[in-house]
Amino acid sequence: MYPVDSEQDSIIINEGDVGSILYVLQDGRLEVTKAGQKLSTMSAGKVFGELAILYNCTRTASVRALTQCKLWAIDRTVFKAIMMRTGMQKHADNVEFLRSVPAFKGLPTETLNTLADVLEEIHYDNGAYIIRQFARGDLFYIITKGQVRVTRTTPGRDGEVFIRTLERGEFFGERALQSEDVRTANIIACDPNGVDCLVLERDAYLQLISKVADIHKVYNDDTVDGQPHDQNDNNNAVRDIEESLRNVTLSDIKVISTLGVGGFGRVELVKVGDNDVRTFALKKMKKYHIVETHQQEHVLNEKSTMLDARSDFIVRLYRTFRDNKYLYMLLEVCLGGELWALLRDRGIFDDMTARFYTACVIEALIYLHAKGIVYRDLKPENLLLDNSGYAKLVDFGFAKSIGFGHKTWTFCGTPEYVAPEVLLNKGHDFSTDLWSLGIFTYELLTGSPPFSASDPMKTYNLILRGIDAIEFPRYITKNARHVIKRLCREGPSERLGYGNNGLKDVQKHKWFEGFNWEGLKRRTLTPPFLPKVSGPTDISNFDVYPPDVDDAPDDLSGWDRDF
Numbered sequence: 311m312y313p314v315d316s317e318q319d320s321i322i323i324n325e326g327d328v329g330s331i332l333y334v335l336q337d338g339r340l341e342v343t344k345a346g347q348k349l350s351t352m353s354a355g356k357v358f359g360e361l362a363i364l365y366n367c368t369r370t371a372s373v374r375a376l377t378q379c380k381l382w383a384i385d386r387t388v389f390k391a392i393m394m395r396t397g398m399q400k401h402a403d404n405v406e407f408l409r410s411v412p413a414f415k416g417l418p419t420e421t422l423n424t425l426a427d428v429l430e431e432i433h434y435d436n437g438a439y440i441i442r443q444f445a446r447g448d449l450f451y452i453i454t455k456g457q458v459r460v461t462r463t464t465p466g467r468d469g470e471v472f473i474r475t476l477e478r479g480e481f482f483g484e485r486a487l488q489s490e491d492v493r494t495a496n497i498i499a500c501d502p503n504g505v506d507c508l509v510l511e512r513d514a515y516l517q518l519i520s521k522v523a524d525i526h527k528v529y530n531d532d533t534v535d536g537q538p539h540d541q542n543d544n545n546n547a548v549r550d551i552e553e554s555l556r557n558v559t560l561s562d563i564k565v566i567s568t569l570g571v572g573g574f575g576r577v578e579l580v581k582v583g584d585n586d587v588r589t590f591a592l593k594k595m596k597k598y599h600i601v602e603t604h605q606q607e608h609v610l611n612e613k614s615t616m617l618d619a620r621s622d623f624i625v626r627l628y629r630t631f632r633d634n635k636y637l638y639m640l641l642e643v644c645l646g647g648e649l650w651a652l653l654r655d656r657g658i659f660d661d662m663t664a665r666f667y668t669a670c671v672i673e674a675l676i677y678l679h680a681k682g683i684v685y686r687d688l689k690p691e692n693l694l695l696d697n698s699g700y701a702k703l704v705d706f707g708f709a710k711s712i713g714f715g716h717k718t719w720t721f722c723g724t725p726e727y728v729a730p731e732v733l734l735n736k737g738h739d740f741s742t743d744l745w746s747l748g749i750f751t752y753e754l755l756t757g758s759p760p761f762s763a764s765d766p767m768k769t770y771n772l773i774l775r776g777i778d779a780i781e782f783p784r785y786i787t788k789n790a791r792h793v794i795k796r797l798c799r800e801g802p803s804e805r806l807g808y809g810n811n812g813l814k815d816v817q818k819h820k821w822f823e824g825f826n827w828e829g830l831k832r833r834t835l836t837p838p839f840l841p842k843v844s845g846p847t848d849i850s851n852f853d854v855y856p857p858d859v860d861d862a863p864d865d866l867s868g869w870d871r872d873f
Contacts, residue, residue, distance in 0.1 A: 334355075455504075458498060612707045747816070
């Protein structure tokens with residue numbers, strides 16, 4: 311952090327400006343105003359502007375110095391670099407500790423990376439018994455700070471016999487990782503400053519060792535769970551469409567009507583040439599807006615992820631185009647409408663309906679995670695219903711290929727859906743999608759997400775209090791409540807779906823008991839809602855939008871040359 315001195319009446323934060331700095335007031339008094347109206351005053355010790363260290367945000371109020379003030383400031387890029395560096399260093403240290411243990415020496419790096427994520431650091435005061443002889447245990451320990459005494463009680467002799475001292479980097483209790491261990495000695499903390507240990511539970515160890523071994527099973531785009539996928543006819547049809555579009559240019563595409571409007575641009579219903587039988591969705595993104603909001607990398611990730619995706623639960627991307635003003639994505643059209651609009655009109659979904667749409671999402675996530683991709687933007691707004699009523703994931707702007715045993719650090723996602731580890735800049739992986747799946751299920755059943763407030767910072771504070779602080783409506787069934795709470799555990803490695811079987815453990819949960827997963831995958835299961843679609847140009851399931859009159863400025867910087 312660096313010091314900032316402000317004179318009386320100077321403006322520290324101006325409402326409407328884009329900010330990247332957090333401030334702490336050391337001395338003086340400040341006034342907070344919004345739209346010219348006084349909201350509050352602040353005195354020494356107050357922290358403000360904290361949302362700016364998470365992401366690019368517009369200041370929602372102005373802050374003026376009422377007296378001469380001394381502040382301390384930190385910029386978002388510095389804060390994130392510190393958090394990322396310290397997190398990565400701690401993780402690297404944990405991996406090295408694991409590597410020093412003979413039982414772990416032969417494990418691949420990604421297995422060690424995964425194990426390092428579930429290590430828990432525990433502090434023991436001087437004189438505390440970490441392990442007692444003859445007790446049963448399932449924990450393995452690595453000393454990271456201080457030293458311990460090993461003693462043993464011998465029948466027929468009084469007191470404990472000193473055996474040896476263990477120090478930083480040494481370990482004990484390794485037999486507990488294979489089976490329940492009857493402890494053969496006492497381990498006692500013997501350091502004036504106490505002892506810190508990394509602790510690994512047997513269940514977590516056994517699950518993750520087999521999880522990493524299984525994770526390399528190749529996912530075949532034409533199979534599901536190793537069985538032939540009877541959608542081969544569908545896959546062939548997709549290849550035929552791709553082939554027919556190979557030589558299409560932007561000038562061949564004709565707009566019929568608008569399907570959606572957002573900050574990025576629009577989604578139009580289009581046809582190619584004079585073909586009235588088949589229509590597509592054309593996503594138009596303003597290049598200047600992408601640059602302005604620093605989303606270039608996300609947009610390029612979206613293209614590469616969607617072009618490779620071959621799942622019946624993910625909207626297909628056929629072609630991309632670009633000109634001086636826009637980037638274009640020619641997509642499979644889903645004329646059943648947005649899942650969010652259906653939820654808005656109905657208020658809430660019953661158990662059966664919520665289960666069906668959650669199951670569609672699970673199938674999409676199983677596919678993505680098997681390919682090393684984390685989605686990071688699950689919400690009802692990002693699911694479209696096809697003509698048959700099946701839900702498909704769309705909008706892959708935040709999707710990222712991270713491989714296996716690795717983390718990513720970018721802050722992204724919708725405030726109500728952001729996982730705690732993303733908020734705390736701890737790095738995140740596939741388990742952030744498990745958190746979002748729990749939030750998504752809750753929203754389907756209640757009409758709104760569990761963590762929601764008047765501004766993002768309040769929402770984030772609610773998220774950090776945890777799902778157990780949320781009072782569930784009484785009509786939510788016991789099994790639905792249980793699966794949501796299991797998915798929304800604070801610790802990423804504790805979430806249902808993180809273990810050996812991945813999301814298949816979610817599929818086996820009691821809430822899904824009796825659900826026809828095979829019928830879902832083969833699309834023989836009847837959806838809870840069948841959209842009325844009269845033909846390839848029927849947009850009656852979408853809201854009405856005014857025509858596009860916006861003239862976006864040119865962007866000729868060339869960052870999109872590979873789009």
